[in-house]
Amino acid sequence: MHAPDDPTRYQEVLVSPMYLAGSNGTGEAGFAPVAHWPHQYLDEGPCQLLVTSPDQRIRIGWFGDDFELWKISAAEDAFSAPRWTATFNHVTPAEIVAGLTAALVQDYDEAIASDTPGRFLTGPTVPWRDTVRPLTDAGWNPDGAAELGTVEIIAPDDQAGILIDRRGYGSDRTTVELWAGPPGWGTRAEATFTARAPSHLIAATAAVMAKSTPVVRERHQVDRRMQHLVTMTPVASATPIAEAQVPRAPTPLDVRRTAVTQAVHRAARASRTAADLRVMAAQSRSTGAAQKRTGHPAPATSARLPASSPTPRRGR
Secondary structure (H helix, E strand, O other), rough: OOOOOOEEEEEEEEEEHHHHHHOOOOOOHHHHHHHHOOEOOOOOOOOOOEEEEOOOOOEEEEHHHHHHEEEEOOOOOOOOOOOOOEEEOOOOHHHHHHHHHHHHHHHHHHHHHHOOOHHHHHOOOOOOHHHHHHHOOOEEEEEEOOOOOOOEEEEEOOEEEEEEEEOOOOOOOOEEEEEOOOOOOOOOEEEEEEEEEEOOOHHHHHHHHHHOEEEEHHHHHHHHHHHOOOOOEEHHOOOHHHHHHHOOOOOOHHHHHHHHHHHHHHHHHHOOHHHHHHHHHHHHHHHHHHHHHHHHOOOOOOOOOOOOOOOOOOOO
16 A cells, blocks of 8 residues: 555545545544543453443443444343444444434433433334435435345445345344445445334434545555545645535644644743753654654554544445
8 A cells, every 4th residue: 555654654635435434543533422421441351442321221332453343232221131233343434433423412312301211212213215315315326236125225436335124033133234335354334233223323324424524534544445436635735615614623643743843832932951852852752753653553454442532244
């Protein structure tokens, strides 16, 4: 993809369509809507971070070293088995996960305010068209070759879709799958929902996929096999108007650069001897961080715990 010493390797780019951008290695975007909910960092077991609603009926698990990176569920109470479960694999952009977590927060807040069980426990609605409406409204079309008993809606570029399986029985079976990208370990994003998942939550997740807003990635985080399918625009070359249309939170790289710049400016205002020492320290930290990033880059598919908050199953 890029040689380790390639100066553009860590260049920040705007990637579109978003559903082909892949993961950036953290779950920050997916956890952002639930940043105020209780967090449990786990030292043992595959689940590294568990975020729950205050009453523990909604559970969001982060499995940083697993193929199924996210497992999200809802139950009648803290001790009941999940009523439904959604999973997102390691290629799925966390921005798509945020579509579900944001909808869950809204449902939970409404339930508390109205003293009701909550829409997140209501189950699927009929007809299935309610589930895919955000996609069909965005120009996605039915696949005429879908198997009997299934419905599949495909994106205009044929690189994403939603599959609804209406065959079989059982509350734990997978009935809805959102997918993006060609089949492959590092290329196919998959999100699955079990049979009793509420339709409006699936629709909220699908609605994010239908958006045309690009997302920020470092260039090396976009799998080389996907680069011919996406548009990558360097963030630094984006016009002020374009940047205003795509608001985003500061990236970790932004934070590091700002910290170093502020340290240098503070040092320059101090006495000569102190200034020299502080400038040298700030520059040393900056150089050390750059060498670390160049000499020991993290794999593009690795997953790290969110810093700001506490075998593919099928192929088309």
